[in-house]
Each structure stands twice: as structure tokens, then as C-alpha cells.
Amino acid sequence: MTVRDLAFYRDDRPIFEGLNLTVAKGAVTAIMGGSGAGKTTLLSLIGGRLLPARGTVTVAGEVVGALSRKALFALRRRMGMLFQSSALLTDLDVYENVAFPMREHTRLSETLIHDLVLMKLEMVGLRGARRLFPAELSGGMSRRVALARAIALDPMMVMYDEPFTGLDPISMGVIVKLIRELNDALGMTSIIVTHDVVEACTIADYIYLLGKGRVIAEGTPADMKTTDAPEVRQFMGGLPDGPVAFHYPAPRYLDDLLMADRS
Numbered sequence: 001m002t003v004r005d006l007a008f009y010r011d012d013r014p015i016f017e018g019l020n021l022t023v024a025k026g027a028v029t030a031i032m033g034g035s036g037a038g039k040t041t042l043l044s045l046i047g048g049r050l051l052p053a054r055g056t057v058t059v060a061g062e063v064v065g066a067l068s069r070k071a072l073f074a075l076r077r078r079m080g081m082l083f084q085s086s087a088l089l090t091d092l093d094v095y096e097n098v099a100f101p102m103r104e105h106t107r108l109s110e111t112l113i114h115d116l117v118l119m120k121l122e123m124v125g126l127r128g129a130r131r132l133f134p135a136e137l138s139g140g141m142s143r144r145v146a147l148a149r150a151i152a153l154d155p156m157m158v159m160y161d162e163p164f165t166g167l168d169p170i171s172m173g174v175i176v177k178l179i180r181e182l183n184d185a186l187g188m189t190s191i192i193v194t195h196d197v198v199e200a201c202t203i204a205d206y207i208y209l210l211g212k213g214r215v216i217a218e219g220t221p222a223d224m225k226t227t228d229a230p231e232v233r234q235f236m237g238g239l240p241d242g243p244v245a246f247h248y249p250a251p252r253y254l255d256d257l258l259m260a261d262r263s
């Protein structure tokens with residue numbers, strides 16, 4: 001997957017300008033950056049849910065923004081997605097949640113769906129929980145069901161949006177291990193959007209740090225930990241302020257306080 005010279009704007013405000021990155025096949029790549037750096041937006045651009053103003057996103061040799069609707073849907077079927085919220089369907093049990101993409105996108109027989117669902121659930125250790133409903137699951141279990149659903153159609157690539165958020169350390173460790181193992185065992189390519197530095201360094205083969213609409217640093221976890229670049233040190237060290245400002249751009253505080261218009 002490559003992103004070349006990508007520009008994207010929201011109401012004339014640049015989110016990306018001149019973004020370039022490459023996600024190696026078979027690898028786990030972490031996309032990091034502070035809040036608002038555009039990480040989730042990038043996933044939407046990769047999945048063709050948003051279109052770039054300039055530049056290209058190429059997935060499996062296809063330029064995402066140039067595809068017909070039909071071709072885009074076919075490509076999306078090969079991309080699994082795991083959302084931070086897990087986004088399970090609350091009125092369906094675990095089994096049906098994992099079966100859902102198979103029913104939606106394939107004409108597989110019930111017998112085959114049954115075997116495939118059990119296989120995916122076995123991979124995430126939840127075969128025994130298949131008749132539970134989302135409301136009966138812990139946060140970590142929900143995330144694992146969402147993972148089983150993300151790989152339901154054997155995608156070539158899976159995108160994870162903040163997969164570690166809100167999990168206790170044990171569940172977090174389980175998810176880290178699962179993402180890595182599934183990536184390697186199934187020969188997938190994984191993209192993880194996260195601001196969890198420790199987890200990203202544990203799991204990723206390569207890290208991109210986004211900021212100011214571009215890649216501000218990239219490298220292996222070892223490179224990122226040892227670099228002297230101030231932006232990277234600020235981010236990796238979790239320092240509240242540094243080259244990346246704490247404040248969203250705003251008028252001077254005093255001017256704002258004194259302004260007659262109190263909107």
C-alpha cells in the first residue's frame with residue numbers, strides 16, 4: 001500500500017499536504033500521531049471512504065480514488081477493519097456477528113459458514129463464547145470478536161483504529177499478541193493507528209509518525225526510540241509540549257477573553 005503526495009482538506013483546512021508513506025506487504029505498520037493528526041482520516045482515504053484532493057492511495061496495485069463503485073467494493077472486501085468501538089451488532093450474538101460479513105458478501109453454504117466462523121473464533125480464543133451477546137462481553141472480548149469479524153473474509157490487509165484503547169493491561173497484551181500472530185499466520189498486512197507508544201513499539205515492524213499534515217518521522221521501533229529528533233522524542237516520551245504544540249491554534253487568550261462576541 002502506498003500513499004503518494006496526498007493532500008486532503010476539511011473546509012479548506014489542510015489535514016494532509018504532501019503525505020507519502022509505504023506499508024510493506026506482510027508487515028505490521030503503526031501510524032502514530034497526536035490527537036487530530038489525521039490518523040483516522042488516513043484510514044478512510046485508504047478504504048476509499050474519502051477522496052484525496054491531490055495525490056494517490058494505491059492498494060494491491062489499484063489506485064483507490066480512481067475505482068468504479070463496483071471495483072471499490074470488491075477491493076474493500078479484501079480489507080478488514082477493526083474500529084475502536086468494536087462496533088458489534090448488539091442484537092446479534094457473537095457467532096452471527098462473525099458470520100455477518102460472510103452472509104453479506106458471499107454465497108457460502110451454512111455448513112461452510114459454520115466451519116469458518118468456528119475457525120475464526122477459535123483463533124481469537126472465543127469459540128466457547130459464540131452464543132453470548134455483545135452486552136455480555138468484556139471490553140477485551142468484544143475487541144477479539146471484532147478481530148474475528150475483521151478477518152472473516154480472509155482479507156489481505158487489516159486496518160486497526162486504536163485497537164488498544166480502553167483495555168486493561170492483560171487484554172491489551174492479548175490483542176497485541178493476536179494482531180501479530182494473525183498477521184504472520186495468515187500472511188496479512190496490518191496497519192495499526194494508535195497513540196499507544198509502548199504497544200506500537202512492541203508490535204510494529206515499522207512506524208510512521210504523522211504531524212503537520214505529513215510524515216514527520218519514520219523508522220523501526222528501535223530507530224524511533226533512539227532518535228534525537230525533537231518531535232519524535234516529544235511523542236515517544238509523552239511530553240505535553242514541545243515542537244508539537246499542546247494548544248489547537250487559537251487567538252491570544254487575553255483577546256479571546258476580552259472579545260465582545262462571547263460565542
Ligand SMILES: Nc1ncnc2c1ncn2[C@@H]1O[C@H](COP(=O)(O)OP(=O)(O)OP(=O)(O)O)[C@@H](O)[C@H]1O
Pocket residue numbers: 010015033034035036037038039040041042195
Ligand atoms: N467529519 C469531519 N468533519 C470535519 N472535520 C473532521 C471530520 N472528521 C475529522 N475532522 C477533523 O480532521 C482532523 C483529523 O481528524 P482524525 O480523526 O483523522 O484525527 P486522529 O489523528 O485520528 O485523531 P484522534 O487520535 O484524536 O482520533 C481533526 O482536526 C478533526 O477535527
